[in-house]
Amino acid sequence: MKKWDATAIGEVLIDFTPAGAGAQGNPAYEANPGGAPANVLAALAKWGRKTAFIGKVGDDTFGASLRRTLENCGIDVRGLAVSGEARTTLAFVHLAPDGDRSFTFYRQPGADMLLTEAEVPAELAEGSRVFHFGSVSMTHEPSRSATLAAAARAREAGALVSYDPNLRERLWGSLDEAREWIRRGLRLAHALKLSEEELVFLTGETDLRSGTERLFREFGTRLIVVTLGPNGCYFRLGEADGRVEGYPVKAVDTTGAGDSFWAGLLFGLLGHLDAGGTLDTLTEEDVRRMAAFANAAGALTTTAPGAIPALPELEKVRELAGE
Numbered sequence: 379m380k381k382w383d384a385t386a387i388g389e390v391l392i393d394f395t396p397a398g399a400g401a402q403g404n405p406a407y408e409a410n411p412g413g414a415p416a417n418v419l420a421a422l423a424k425w426g427r428k429t430a431f432i433g434k435v436g437d438d439t440f441g442a443s444l445r446r447t448l449e450n451c452g453i454d455v456r457g458l459a460v461s462g463e464a465r466t467t468l469a470f471v472h473l474a475p476d477g478d479r480s481f482t483f484y485r486q487p488g489a490d491m492l493l494t495e496a497e498v499p500a501e502l503a504e505g506s507r508v509f510h511f512g513s514v515s516m517t518h519e520p521s522r523s524a525t526l527a528a529a530a531r532a533r534e535a536g537a538l539v540s541y542d543p544n545l546r547e548r549l550w551g552s553l554d555e556a557r558e559w560i561r562r563g564l565r566l567a568h569a570l571k572l573s574e575e576e577l578v579f580l581t582g583e584t585d586l587r588s589g590t591e592r593l594f595r596e597f598g599t600r601l602i603v604v605t606l607g608p609n610g611c612y613f614r615l616g617e618a619d620g621r622v623e624g625y626p627v628k629a630v631d632t633t634g635a636g637d638s639f640w641a642g643l644l645f646g647l648l649g650h651l652d653a654g655g656t657l658d659t660l661t662e663e664d665v666r667r668m669a670a671f672a673n674a675a676g677a678l679t680t681t682a683p684g685a686i687p688a689l690p691e692l693e694k695v696r697e698l699a700g701e
């Protein structure tokens with residue numbers, strides 16, 4: 379019996395978002411805990427799942443604050459290493475007029491990119507039913523090797539491996555390098571989350587059907603889901619595919635919507651595993667139900683600012699999804 383429902387590995391940082399003008403008209407910033415894999419776990423923990431995080435922070439107040447935040451979410455932090463030499467990663471957010479966010483990192487690589495394979499507790503890599511990873515921690519060594527080795531170990535131990543490539547182009551040395559390493563991630567994944575841009579980046583195809591079909595043929599990825607913002611999502615389950623409509627809401631901040639969406643999908647997959655199902659017994663109807671729940675989770679997350687603070691209650695998600 380596995381001890382955890384979901385374990386995730388990856389980046390963990392504090393981001394500073396402009397929050398109006400401070401003293402003497404200098405910009406003021408609001409500090410928020412960040413990192414996509416941790417956001418996914420925070421949602422799952424909020425909905426009652428047993429989760430654990432693997433990552434690394436510096437021996438500083440920011441690292442202590444990240445540890446506290448994860449603990450307060452109910453996430454097991456025994457896999458959160460502390461660096462003796464590097465600082466906790468800090469990122470400054472630039473908000474474009476259209477709401478798009480870009481980041482400037484302060485002293486990259488920070489502690490999270492210095493996680494080593496030896497620092498990943500075996501019990502966490504092997505003791506979880508779902509193992510989730512992304513690509514941000516694959517942009518640097520040694521966290522790249524640590525991430526891929528942990529995902530491979532989890533897969534070998536029978537976990538359902540989930541992957542969100544989360545392409546942040548500017549973190550990579552070159553796009554060719556990004557493509558090559560993301561493809562290595564794809565070989566390990568059973569369930570894959572993509573944006574439309576990432577599908578084009580990986581396959582050169584703008585058509586959802588042929589793009590995902592190509593990935594399924596090449597990597598055998600059983601479940602591929604492409605998020606479509608307010609329009610919900612598209613999914614491919616083996617040879618079957620379809621679209622699931624989103625829910626209209628008054629969006630104020632889309633930060634964390636993709637992570638909350640994916641947590642919604644993993645929450646559904648965990649329910650399927652609880653009922654004795656496997657990836658192979660998953661039906662198109664199951665995926666439609668899970669995707670509706672995921673769309674509702676993503677939509678509700680856009681209605682409040684921030685990522686973790688905006689995560690919706692389980693009952694609210696169920697209600698919107700019509701469960």
Ligand code: ADP
Binds near residue numbers: 572606608677
């Ligand atoms: P990402 O690009 O991070 O994957 P998206 O912006 O596509 O994230 O959002 C993820 C999911 O959140 C979407 O698939 C959808 O279900 C929901 N969502 C996002 N934006 C909206 C919105 N404006 N209205 C309703 N649902 C939304």
